[in-house]
Amino acid sequence: MELLDRVLEFYKVKNxxxxxxxxxxxxxxxxxxxxxxxxxxxxxxEEFVIKHFADSLSLLRFIEEECSNKNPVAIDIxxxxxxxxxxxxxxxxxxxxxxxxxxxxxxxFMIEAIESLGISGVNVVCERAxxxxxxxxxxxxxDFVFARAVDKLNILCEYALPLLKIGGVFLxxxxxxxxxxxxxxxxxxxxxxxxxxxxxxxVLPFSDEKRSVIVIKKLRQTPPNFPRNTNKIVxxxx
Ligand SMILES: C[S@@+](CC[C@H](N)C(=O)[O-])C[C@H]1O[C@@H](n2cnc3c(N)ncnc32)[C@H](O)[C@@H]1O
Numbered sequence: 001m002e003l004l005d006r007v008l009e010f011y012k013v014k015n016x017x018x019x020x021x022x023x024x025x026x027x028x029x030x031x032x033x034x035x036x037x038x039x040x041x042x043x044x045x046e047e048f049v050i051k052h053f054a055d056s057l058s059l060l061r062f063i064e065e066e067c068s069n070k071n072p073v074a075i076d077i078x079x080x081x082x083x084x085x086x087x088x089x090x091x092x093x094x095x096x097x098x099x100x101x102x103x104x105x106x107x108x109f110m111i112e113a114i115e116s117l118g119i120s121g122v123n124v125v126c127e128r129a130x131x132x133x134x135x136x137x138x139x140x141x142x143d144f145v146f147a148r149a150v151d152k153l154n155i156l157c158e159y160a161l162p163l164l165k166i167g168g169v170f171l172x173x174x175x176x177x178x179x180x181x182x183x184x185x186x187x188x189x190x191x192x193x194x195x196x197x198x199x200x201x202x203v204l205p206f207s208d209e210k211r212s213v214i215v216i217k218k219l220r221q222t223p224p225n226f227p228r229n230t231n232k233i234v235x236x237x238x
Pocket of ligand 1: 077078079080081082083084100101102103106127128129130147148149150159
């Protein structure tokens with residue numbers, strides 16, 4: 001598939017022959033499972049390459065820029081069928097990734113896909129992210145948190161920031177117009193120990209799809225009373 005070759009070249013992905021085969025296999029697994037239960041509205045393969053693969057790969061340069069660790073550990077909150085976490089993992093084997101979703105069927109699919117692709121250094125955890133944020137094994141353990149299409153930024157920050165180590169980075173993938181969300185989230189970010197260090201707006205390659213990545217660095221420990229329980233987070237966002 002020529003478009004996929006161009007996307008891999010655009011993002012300077014190494015070992016393209018292997019990565020391309022894994023991406024194609026993964027896309028076919030998603031589209032096959034999608035006939036049984038809804039994983040994605042995008043069923044056209046070229047659209048899939050742009051909106052799922054290229055969109056996920058747009059995180060690579062932020063990971064490279066922000067990473068001080070040779071084998072960083074990341075968690076993808078609300079990963080769904082594995083986007084962006086599994087796509088990043090395939091393209092960047094040195095990263096260890098936890099794929100997190102609260103939906104059991106989606107988690108089962110991700111486990112199936114990982115087994116079928118035969119990749120290691122990737123785990124699935126089926127739980128709400130705010131529950132993980134209170135568990136010792138997950139709290140302040142990650143170099144990166146990713147999230148795409150999960151919730152508004154003020155709510156997302158309460159899920160994401162407790163999971164980050166100090167110095168870790170939250171990469172929130174958003175649409176192009178994200179200023180209102182950012183303004184609404186500024187108190188939450190400060191309270192949870194974070195700081196916005198970059199707001200990058202760009203167009204996905206070979207398309208006119210506009211996106212933003214909001215880079216939030218964790219500077220201080222998150223106070224122990226966060227994350228609150230789900231009801232409070234959703235009904236009374238910070
Ligand atoms: C719209 S889907 C996005 C999936 C994927 N990130 C993507 O971009 O295609 C949102 C996903 O987030 C999950 N989710 C929502 N809130 C969550 C939470 N607090 N913890 C874990 N998963 C959550 C849902 O189960 C759903 O699978």
